[in-house]
Amino acid sequence: MRVSIKICGVSTPEAIDAAVAGGASHIGFVFFPPSPRHVGFEQAAALADRVPSHVRKVGVFVDPDDALVESTVSAGRLDALQLHKTAPARAAAIRSRTKCELWGAVAVKRREDLDAAQRFRGAADRILYDAKTPEGAKLPGGMGMRFDWKLLDGFPHPLPWLLSGGLDAANVADAVGTAGARMVDVSSGVESAPGVKDVDKIAAFCKAVAQC
Numbered sequence: 001m002r003v004s005i006k007i008c009g010v011s012t013p014e015a016i017d018a019a020v021a022g023g024a025s026h027i028g029f030v031f032f033p034p035s036p037r038h039v040g041f042e043q044a045a046a047l048a049d050r051v052p053s054h055v056r057k058v059g060v061f062v063d064p065d066d067a068l069v070e071s072t073v074s075a076g077r078l079d080a081l082q083l084h085k086t087a088p089a090r091a092a093a094i095r096s097r098t099k100c101e102l103w104g105a106v107a108v109k110r111r112e113d114l115d116a117a118q119r120f121r122g123a124a125d126r127i128l129y130d131a132k133t134p135e136g137a138k139l140p141g142g143m144g145m146r147f148d149w150k151l152l153d154g155f156p157h158p159l160p161w162l163l164s165g166g167l168d169a170a171n172v173a174d175a176v177g178t179a180g181a182r183m184v185d186v187s188s189g190v191e192s193a194p195g196v197k198d199v200d201k202i203a204a205f206c207k208a209v210a211q212c
């Protein structure tokens with residue numbers, strides 16, 4: 001079965017074109033100013049114009065307020081919202097308000113961290129399992145950190161889900177095989193420097209996923 005791909009933290013037309021050419025089903029725009037991948041409203045609107053209609057646009061947020069969500073959904077014509085560090089009740093409220101597909105991020109280091117996924121039942125449409133970044137880290141994701149993919153093997157997922165955290169062309173086949181993922185998400189693993197997407201790395205990642 002085909003493994004779907006989200007290329008996240010895209011901020012240039014070239015990176016969008018590479019993701020689309022590689023067969024990505026989703027492209028992510030980060031709306032979080034501390035991130036090197038942050039995009040503003042006008043930039044998001046211009047980038048969204050470049051994304052063909054069969055590819056879904058995902059906004060990535062860290063516990064956003066309503067004003068930010070509304071402005072970016074409109075500017076980026078977002079199809080889905082990926083919420084980090086956001087309580088399930090708040091995620092449910094955003095989902096109800098925007099009518100967008102809602103992805104709840106679950107930060108994983110140990111098996112007990114997976115309990116948080118259950119709390120998104122009824123509040124989200126999909127779970128994104130990501131590596132837990134260190135206490136006090138500038139970002140809750142996008143740092144190229146992995147977690148033990150074996151933790152997901154046999155886990156009773158409450159919702160459709162995708163795997164992220166430290167994936168790249170060299171490790172994604174192992175990650176998919178170990179975790180049983182049908183969808184993967186990558187950001188720093190297809191960059192030459194933080195926030196700088198590398199079109200060759202995007203192509204290599206997509207090729208590696210296609211061979212899974």
Ligand SMILES: O=C(O)c1ccccc1N[C@@H]1O[C@H](COP(=O)(O)O)[C@@H](O)[C@H]1O
Nearest residue numbers: 008035141142143144164165166187188
């Ligand atoms: O990429 C960011 O800067 C970012 C900022 C705030 C929240 C999440 C962010 N990225 C997400 O982190 C995961 C894993 O990224 P990586 O492949 O390990 O670099 C991914 O879902 C990004 O969407």
